[in-house]
Amino acid sequence: MSPLDAPKQPKYYSGVRPGMNDSDRIAPDCAGLNFFEIDHQFQSLLPLYLTQDELNHFSPHFDAMGEVAGGRLNDLAMQADKNEPVLHPRDRFGRDIDWIDYHPAYREMEKIAWGDFQMAAMAHRPGALGWPEVTPAPIKYAFQYMFAQSEFGILCPLSVSETSAYHFEWADDPKLKEMFWEGLTSLDFDNRLTGTQFMTEKAAGSDVGEATLTAVPDGDAWKLYGEKWFCSHADADVALLLARPEGAAAGTKGLGLFAMPRRLEDGSRNSYRIVRLKEKLGTKSMASGEIIFDGAKAYAVGDVENGIKQMLRQVNLSRLSHGVRAAGMMRRCLNEALSVARYRRQFGEPIVNKPLMQGQLLSLIHI
C-alpha cells in the first residue's frame, strides 16, 4: 500500500456522484479518521522503543487515543478554541475571590486527558491504563503526540501538572509529597490536583535572574510578595514558582523554588489574585494570567539556595513535551494535506494523482 493511498473516508467526505454541487467538491479535512491507524510512520517507530509486552498492552489504548483524537477531541478542541476562558476577578459581594470559567468542551477534554487516559499519573505511579508498573516515558509521549494532533492548549496544563510532580519526588520531602504529589499523580480524576510553573516576570523573561518576587520566612513556610507576568494554567491547585528569599543574592543564584497552593489547609483561598488573562494567538483554550501576590503562603521545595537548578529540571521536561507536541502538530498538517490531496479533484481527477503533488507529499512523509 502506498503512503498516499486513502484509509477509510473522512467524516465530511460526501463522495463523487452525479449531480454533486460545488460545495461537495471542497475537499474534507481529516476529521473522523483514527490518527493512530493512519500514521504508519509512527506505528513503525514504536517497536524500536517499546518491549513486545508493552506493545501488546498499549496498542489498544493507542488505537483508542487515535480514535478520540480524530473524533470527539477534535470537535471539542474547536469549541474550546472559540470559547476562551473568562476571568471573574471578584464575586458579586465585592470579595476578591477570583475564579475562571471554562467552556464545557474544555472540561470534557480534561476528563479525556486526566481521566480516560490517566496521562498525568502514568509516568509517576503503577496502574495507569492497567499497566502494572510506572509507564515508560516513550509511551507517555506517544499519547501526547496523538492528543496534540487535535488539542495543544490543554497539554500545557497536563504537562506542567505531571512535571510538577517530579519536584516532590526529587526533593523527597514526606510532608510536601503527601500535600501535593499524591493529588498530582492521582489515578482518580475526581480527586486529582493540578499543577503549574511560574517563572516569568515583567523584567524577567529569558533573563529569569531579574525576578523580584520576594519570599519572606513565616514559621515553617514563606510568604510571597510581588508579581508574575505570564502564568499558564493560572488557577492550578499548586504552582511551582521561583522567588527570591529576602536578602538573597541577585541573579539566578539567589532564586528559591516554592510550592504555592491555591487553597490553604483550612480551605480558604491563598493570598494571590489573577488580575488579567492574556490575549493569546494560540493555546486559547487554556488560561494564562498575570498574578499579584500579597503574602501568599508557599513552601520551600528542596534546597532553597538551589531553586534555579531544580526548576530547570522541570523546564527541560516541559521542553521535551513541547517538542513532542510540535511533532504531533506537524503530523496533523500532513494528515490535512493528504486529505485534501486525496479528495480534491481538479483537471478531472484527485490531485494526489499528479506527479508534482506526489513528490511534495512523499518528501514530507519521508523527512
Ligand SMILES: Cc1cc2nc3c(=O)[nH]c(=O)nc-3n(C[C@H](O)[C@H](O)[C@H](O)COP(=O)(O)OP(=O)(O)OC[C@H]3O[C@@H](n4cnc5c(N)ncnc54)[C@H](O)[C@@H]3O)c2cc1C
Ligand atoms: C503561550 C505562552 C505561555 C507561557 N506560559 C508561561 C508559564 O506558564 N510560566 C512562565 O513562567 N512563563 C510562561 N510564558 C512566558 C515565557 O516563558 C517567556 O515568554 C519567555 O521566558 C521569554 O521571555 P519574554 O517573552 O520576556 O521574551 P524576551 O526574554 O524579552 O526575549 C525577546 C526575544 O529576544 C530573544 N533573546 C533573549 N535573550 C537573548 C539572547 N541572550 N541572545 C539572543 N536572543 C535573545 C528571545 O529569543 C526572544 O526572541 C509563556 C509564554 C507564552 C507565549
